[in-house]
Amino acid sequence: AGCDAGPANPNGDWISTDGAAWDHLAGFGLNYNWNIRALINGDSYTWLTLGTTSGTVAPGATQVVTATANAAGLSVGSYYANVRIASNDPDTPMKVVPVDMIITVGLEETGMEAIKIYPVPANSQLTVDLIEGVKTIRMFNYMGQSVLESDVTGKMTTSFNLQGLRAGAYTLQFVNSNGEFYNRTILIE
Numbered sequence: 001a002g003c004d005a006g007p008a009n010p011n012g013d014w015i016s017t018d019g020a021a022w023d024h025l026a027g028f029g030l031n032y033n034w035n036i037r038a039l040i041n042g043d044s045y046t047w048l049t050l051g052t053t054s055g056t057v058a059p060g061a062t063q064v065v066t067a068t069a070n071a072a073g074l075s076v077g078s079y080y081a082n083v084r085i086a087s088n089d090p091d092t093p094m095k096v097v098p099v100d101m102i103i104t105v106g107l108e109e110t111g112m113e114a115i116k117i118y119p120v121p122a123n124s125q126l127t128v129d130l131i132e133g134v135k136t137i138r139m140f141n142y143m144g145q146s147v148l149e150s151d152v153t154g155k156m157t158t159s160f161n162l163q164g165l166r167a168g169a170y171t172l173q174f175v176n177s178n179g180e181f182y183n184r185t186i187l188i189e
Contacts, residue, residue, distance in 0.1 A: 004056060006032035011059040014088040022090045034088045045081050047074055048099060069101045078102050078181060082144055096143045098171060100183060112174050112182035121187035126160045128172075136175040142168055162188055 004012075012033030013025035025032065035054055051066035067083065078100065085095040116129040128137065130152060137158070139148035147165060152158050167188055174182045 002035035002054070003030075003032040004035060009033050009059070012056075012088055014090055016090075047071065047079055047101060048081050048083075050083065067099060069099070071101065071103050074103055076103050080144075098140065098142065098144045102181060112176060112180070115174060115182070115184070117172065117184060117186060121189045122162055123189050124162055126162055126186065126188075128158050128160070130156050130158065130174075132156075133176045133178075134174050135177055138173040138175070140171045140173065141166075142170070 008024065008026040008031045010024065010026075013030070014022050014034075015025055015028075016022050025034075033056070035056065047070050049068050049070070051068070055063055057063045069079075079102075081099045083097045083099060085097065087093060087095070111131055112134065114131050115134070118127055134155075135151065135153045137148075137150050137152055138146055139160075141147050147170070148160060150158065150160070165188055170186050170188060172184045172186055174184075176182075
């Protein structure tokens with residue numbers, strides 16, 4: 001774990017030694033703050049780079065990090081990664097941002113960009129107006145875990161009950177009869 005030179009900020013020096021209770025580093029006589037680092041983790045993510053992989057963000061502030069996907073030298077197909085952003089926020093110590101890149105030949109469109117999703121942001125229910133040929137809809141949470149999957153073969157409209165899902169960003173993935181994927185991000189309040 002990396003630290004700055006201090007002095008300790010009460011919002012930047014949290015530590016848990018047992019995974020349940022949180023204390024300040026200053027309580028251990030350590031007068032500094034943790035560094036926040038984003039890490040690309042996995043087998044081979046040479047196609048994805050981050051503009052910066054570490055930094056310090058003041059409480060209540062934001063920092064923009066540019067992610068660049070490069071398809072050079074890659075085969076046609078789908079590429080997935082999770083960018084994990086660690087922090088000292090006791091409520092959300094790890095934020096996972098899913099990244100996907102789909103490489104196709106030429107500029108062939110699937111037509112799935114015509115799918116309509118409403119209301120966005122959604123609250124308790126989400127309605128989807130489909131196009132011909134969509135077979136499956138999947139919903140993934142911010143950790144890339146599937147929270148919903150539905151066979152929509154032959155349907156032109158479908159609705160989903162969102163009760164029980166946490167507020168946040170989700171990815172809807174549509175799969176057509178040719179096996180092509182189309183992803184859209186939605187927000188649930």
